[in-house]
Amino acid sequence: MPKVFDAYRRVGKFAKFYDAMLTNTGLFGRAAMKFFWGLDAAAYEKFLAQAFAGLPTDFSGRLLEVPIGTGVLSLPRYRELDGAEIFCVDLSAEMLNVARERAAQLNLRGVKFIREDVANLPFPENFFDAVLSINGLHVFPNKSAALAEMRRVLKVGGIFCGCMYVAGINRRTDLFVEKFCTPQGLFTPPYETLPNLQKILRELYAQVTVTHVESFAGFVCTKGD
Numbered sequence: 001m002p003k004v005f006d007a008y009r010r011v012g013k014f015a016k017f018y019d020a021m022l023t024n025t026g027l028f029g030r031a032a033m034k035f036f037w038g039l040d041a042a043a044y045e046k047f048l049a050q051a052f053a054g055l056p057t058d059f060s061g062r063l064l065e066v067p068i069g070t071g072v073l074s075l076p077r078y079r080e081l082d083g084a085e086i087f088c089v090d091l092s093a094e095m096l097n098v099a100r101e102r103a104a105q106l107n108l109r110g111v112k113f114i115r116e117d118v119a120n121l122p123f124p125e126n127f128f129d130a131v132l133s134i135n136g137l138h139v140f141p142n143k144s145a146a147l148a149e150m151r152r153v154l155k156v157g158g159i160f161c162g163c164m165y166v167a168g169i170n171r172r173t174d175l176f177v178e179k180f181c182t183p184q185g186l187f188t189p190p191y192e193t194l195p196n197l198q199k200i201l202r203e204l205y206a207q208v209t210v211t212h213v214e215s216f217a218g219f220v221c222t223k224g225d
């Protein structure tokens, strides 16, 4: 765990750059999204829609988001979810601090933040109506434990959704991941290809939809019995 842990301690301290890239704002953010991820403004909007495709804008019930990171993409949306009980988990205290500050600025009083490993979620089985995981599965060191835990805490009929990096689609993105994100500990191999991801999710879930925008795969899955 230490490599990913240290990596996001650093990111948490420079959250402005991270947030700019994720929100595709400013010169740096837009250049990084376009150059490394192949996303221009129109493709970025598709990426965003894909990431949240499984979460209705009027979602109510119990929602787990893991990893929350700085919450830059999701927390603003939670202002609209009056009927939801929301739990946000991340391993990094630094990332959680940024997310907590953001939630306070947004006046999101009911959202709970928990520092924990996704491979050891502190919730009972069949607890959540939805589990959202944005840009987590290419980061988590123990991917099979993460997948198993996120499924365990989800109710039968519940939705597992989000997005992740997949290899083999954009050569420049793959090089960026191999030469920068992986050595820095920001991402953890092995990386799935789109067909492999589909196969893994179909083994775990009853209904599975997998899409992609450049190297970002989006998934919406329903848990069966």
Ligand SMILES: C[S@@+](CC[C@H](N)C(=O)[O-])C[C@H]1O[C@@H](n2cnc3c(N)ncnc32)[C@H](O)[C@@H]1O
Pocket (backbone or CB within 6 Å): 004, 008, 022, 066, 067, 068, 069, 070, 071, 072, 073, 089, 090, 091, 092, 095, 116, 117, 118, 119, 133, 134, 135, 136, 139, 140, 141
């Ligand atoms: C690329 S960020 C994504 C965060 C957020 N969803 C977003 O898109 O801004 C990856 C996050 O995963 C967290 N993380 C890494 N390993 C973890 C683990 N084992 N359990 C929980 N969170 C973890 C990191 O601390 C980091 O905040």
